[in-house]
Amino acid sequence: MTPDELALLRDELEAFAAELFAPLRRADQRDKGLGYLRGLLLDGRRKSMQPMAERLGIDHQRLQQFITASTWPVEAVRARIARRAVESLAPAAWVVDDTGFPKDGTASPGVARQYSGTLGKVGNCQVGVSVHAVTDQASCPLDWRLFLPAAWDPEHAADEAAAARAGRRRAHCRVPDSEVHRPKWRLALEMLDELATWHLTAPVVVADAGYGDNAHFRNALDERGLRWIVQVKGLATAHPLDALPHQPPYGGLGPRPKPRYRTRPIPLAEHVRAAGRAAARTITWRHGSRDRLTGDFVVLRVRLAGRRPRPAENGTITACWLLAQWPAHLAEPSHYWVSNLPADTPVEDLVGLAKIRWRIEHDYRELKTALGLDHFEGRSWTGWHRHVTLVTAAHLFVTLARSRPKVPARA
Numbered sequence: 203m204t205p206d207e208l209a210l211l212r213d214e215l216e217a218f219a220a221e222l223f224a225p226l227r228r229a230d231q232r233d234k235g236l237g238y239l240r241g242l243l244l245d246g247r248r249k250s251m252q253p254m255a256e257r258l259g260i261d262h263q264r265l266q267q268f269i270t271a272s273t274w275p276v277e278a279v280r281a282r283i284a285r286r287a288v289e290s291l292a293p294a295a296w297v298v299d300d301t302g303f304p305k306d307g308t309a310s311p312g313v314a315r316q317y318s319g320t321l322g323k324v325g326n327c328q329v330g331v332s333v334h335a336v337t338d339q340a341s342c343p344l345d346w347r348l349f350l351p352a353a354w355d356p357e358h359a360a361d362e363a364a365a366a367r368a369g370r371r372r373a374h375c376r377v378p379d380s381e382v383h384r385p386k387w388r389l390a391l392e393m394l395d396e397l398a399t400w401h402l403t404a405p406v407v408v409a410d411a412g413y414g415d416n417a418h419f420r421n422a423l424d425e426r427g428l429r430w431i432v433q434v435k436g437l438a439t440a441h442p443l444d445a446l447p448h449q450p451p452y453g454g455l456g457p458r459p460k461p462r463y464r465t466r467p468i469p470l471a472e473h474v475r476a477a478g479r480a481a482a483r484t485i486t487w488r489h490g491s492r493d494r495l496t497g498d499f500v501v502l503r504v505r506l507a508g509r510r511p512r513p514a515e516n517g518t519i520t521a522c523w524l525l526a527q528w529p530a531h532l533a534e535p536s537h538y539w540v541s542n543l544p545a546d547t548p549v550e551d552l553v554g555l556a557k558i559r560w561r562i563e564h565d566y567r568e569l570k571t572a573l574g575l576d577h578f579e580g581r582s583w584t585g586w587h588r589h590v591t592l593v594t595a596a597h598l599f600v601t602l603a604r605s606r607p608k609v610p611a612r613a
Contacts (some may be wrong), residue, residue, distance in 0.1 A: 203243050203244060203245060204244075204245055205244065207530055208240065208243055209245060211603060214599075214603065215236070215239065215240070215243075215599060216236065216299070217548075218595075218599050218602075219232070219235060219236040219239055220232070221234070221282060221286070222279055222282050222283060222286075222578065222595055223235040223236070223279065224282070225274075225275055225276075225279060225282070226274045226277035226279075231268065231272060231274050232261060232462070233456075234264060234265065234268040234272070235268070235274075235279075235592070236268070236469040237258055237260065237264075237265070238254070238265055238268065238524050238592050239595060239596055239599070240258060241254030241255070241257060241258050241265070241594060242254070242573050242574055242592065242593060242596040243573075243596050243599070243600070244258075245259050247343035248574070248577055249573060249574020249577040249593075250574070250577045250578065250579045251265045251266050251269070251579070251580075251600045252371055253452070253536045254574075258426060259494075262376065266409030266580075269580065269585045269588050269589060270580055270582045270585040270588075276584070276587055276588050277396075278589050279591055279595070280345060280346075280366050280594070283342075283344070283591070283594055283595050283598055284335075284344040284345060284397060284400055284402055285400060285401075285402065286598065287335050287342040287344060287598050288335050288344070288402055290601075290602055290605075291335050291336075291337055291340055291341075291342060291596075292337070293316065293336050293337055293405065293603075294337050294338070294405060294406070294454075294554075294555065294558060295336050295404070295405055295406040295407070295408045295431075295558050295574060296333055296334060296335055296336065296344065296394075296404035296405070296406070296407055296553055297333070297336045297341070297407075297408045297409065297558065297559050297561075297562050298331075298332075298333055298390045298408070298409040298410070298413055299332060299334065299410065299559070299562055300319070300329050300330060300331045300332065300349065300386055300412070301318075301319065301320055301329070301330055301332070301566055301570075302318025302319060302320035302321055302325070302327040302328070302329050302613075303320075303327055303329070303575075303576040304318070304320065304321060304325060304326065304327045304329065304576070305326055305327055305328060305576075306326070308326075308371075309371075309375070309581050310328060310375070310580075310581060310585045310586075311328070311348060311350075311354075311375035311377055311581070311586055312328045312348045312349060312350050312351065312354060312583075313326060313327065313328050313585075314326070314327075314351040314353050314354070314484045316329060318508075319450075323584075328348060328349070328586075329348075329349040329386070329592060330346055330347070330348055330349065330388055331346070331347045331348075331349055331386050331389040331393070332343045332344075332345065332347075332393075333361060333390065333393045333394065333397065333404075333445075333472040334562045334565075336408070336558050336561050336562060337558075337561070338381075338488055338554075338558065338561060340561070340565075340601050341561045341562045341564075341565045342389070342565075342594065342598045342601055343594045344393075344397060344402070344586060345393040345397055346393075346395070346590045346591065346594070347389040347392065347393060348583065348586055348587065349386055349389060350377070350381055350382065350383050352383045353368060354368055354371060354372060354377065354383065355383035356368045356369050356372075356571060357367060357380050357382065357383075358383050361443075366439075366542075374581065375581055375582055375583050376582050376584065377583045378488060378583065378589070379391070379562045386412070386413070387413050387416050387418065387419040387589065390409070390419070391411060391419070392424050394407070394423075394426065394428070394530040395426075396427075403428075404428055404429075405429070405432060406428075406429045406555055407423055407428050407429070407431075407432075408430070408431055408432065408542070408555060408556070408558055408559055409430075409432045409433070410432075410433045410472060410559065411433040411434055411435055413432060413447075413537070414432025414433045414434045414540070415434050415435055415438065415490070417508050417509055417511075419432075420432065420506075420540075420542075423542075424512065424542065429524070429541075429542060429543055430523075430541060430542055430543075431539055431540070431541035431543060431552065431555050431556055432539060432540060433537060433538065433539050433556070434539065434540050435470075435538065436467065436469055436470050436471030436474075436526075436534075436535065436538050437469050437470075437471070438470050438506070438508055438538070438540070439467035439468060439469055439470070439506075439507045439508055440467055440468070440470055440473060440504035440505055440506045440507050440508075440524065441456040441463055441465060441467050441501070441504065441505040441507055441519065442473065442504060442505070443504055443505065443521055445463055445465050445505060446460035446463075446518075447462055447463050447465045447513070447516065447518055447519075448461065448462060448463070448496050448517075449461045449517070450462070453547060460513075460517060461513070461516055461518075462515025462517055463507075463519075467507030467508075470504070470524055470526070470538050470540075471526075472534065472537070473502055473504055474500050474502070474524070474528070474535050474538075475523060476525040477500050477502060479498075479500075479530075480496065481500050482494060482498040482499060482500050482528050483498065483499055483500075483501065483549065484497070484498055484499075484611060485497060485498075485499050485549060485550055486550075487550070487553045487554045487556075488554065488557065488558045488560075495551075495557075497527050497529065497572065498527070498528050498530060499525060499526065499527050499528065499553055500525075500526045500527055500528055500535065501523065501524070501526075501549050501552065502523075502526075502541075503521050503522070503524070504521065504524045505518075505519040505520070505521055506519065506522055506540060507519065520542070522540050522541060522542050523539075523540060523541040523542075523543060523546065523547070523552060524538070524539075524540055525538070525539040525540070525541065525552055525556055525597065526538050533577065539552075541555075541556075543555075565594070565597070567599055568597065568600075569593060569594075573596050573597055573600075574593060575590060575593045575595050579589075595612070
């Protein structure tokens with residue numbers, strides 16, 4: 203925003219900041235929080251601390267101290283952002299995703315050579331995992347975790363020298379002892395659990411195949427009583443809906459054998475091929491700015507097998523949805539999803555939820571290019587989490603401003 207545009211929103215921004223920063227006990231901390239939001243919202247190529255301070259006309263050390271050294275509860279601020287976002291957006295789903303933060307050096311917390319969807323390849327970067335409240339019109343991150351690669355955890359070190367290097371890097375970035383290497387899907391579950399402590403529950407959890415292909419992740423969502431629709435690869439296996447478990451006869455010695463399926467599960471892609479192109483239905487999932495977004499989908503009910511199915515006492519595996527997009531010009535389906543949504547869920551709703559991830563890809567661009575999500579140049583673990591939290595707050599403010607007509611809200 204230009205200074206004039208931001209001046210028109212001064213009262214709204216101050217009220218918004220007062221709500222978010224109410225958990226900060228000191229008035230100077232609340233003032234610095236408001237100043238940081240102003241710096242993120244003002245136009246400028248870089249949203250790191252020194253350029254922001256120059257635009258605000260203050261000493262950059264004031265911002266640096268607030269982000270890296272001051273004692274204020276980032277979780278309490280993030281809880282208020284999440285509650286306000288859910289209340290204001292009324293999301294159709296929560297999307298689990300991750301994004302890369304390219305880095306030149308090796309000193310930033312969590313930086314390593316690892317795959318980044320942002321880069322589309324393996325590169326030197328940090329990776330942040332996030333949960334977003336999403337509608338077709340808007341989205342907002344609700345929670346964040348910085349992924350810690352194995353190279354940053356002494357317990358995963360190949361030898362004592364590597365463990366010592368990991369320890370020095372952790373000390374330099376002030377990584378808490380409680381933070382250890384764990385897979386991204388576990389970080390996602392931790393955030394869903396944290397959001398639950400803030401009395402927020404996902405209407406539906408949506409994720410790409412990086413999470414959806416993991417049976418541990420799907421089972422954990424089931425254990426939490428959450429509805430989900432996740433992308434998977436066509437190699438995942440399932441039994442047909444009409445498959446029944448067989449009860450082996452009891453020989454009279456030892457425990458009774460458990461019921462089991464005698465038929466071998468087959469890949470999802472084969473289930474869809476067996477149904478054939480003729481089974482595809484044309485579904486419109488969104489009305490875009492220029493035209494309707496429409497595609498051909500095969501929709502089936504199957505019983506997911508894989509490595510860790512969860513059969514009932516009678517051996518039956520719960521039925522789920524299999525959704526496959528099969529463009530007319532392709533010989534094979536292009537994308538697959540599975541879902542535990544109820545059997546009476548309209549197909550249009552399934553497709554709309556499967557495709558809703560587009561919104562966060564759109565908003566990630568704004569978070570990074572306009573609001574400085576990946577501009578943080580600090581070296582502290584706490585500083586990274588505070589920066590992404592305040593960028594999230596700025597994004598929510600812009601989103602709320604856009605929802606009010608005739609308000610200039612160009613980010």
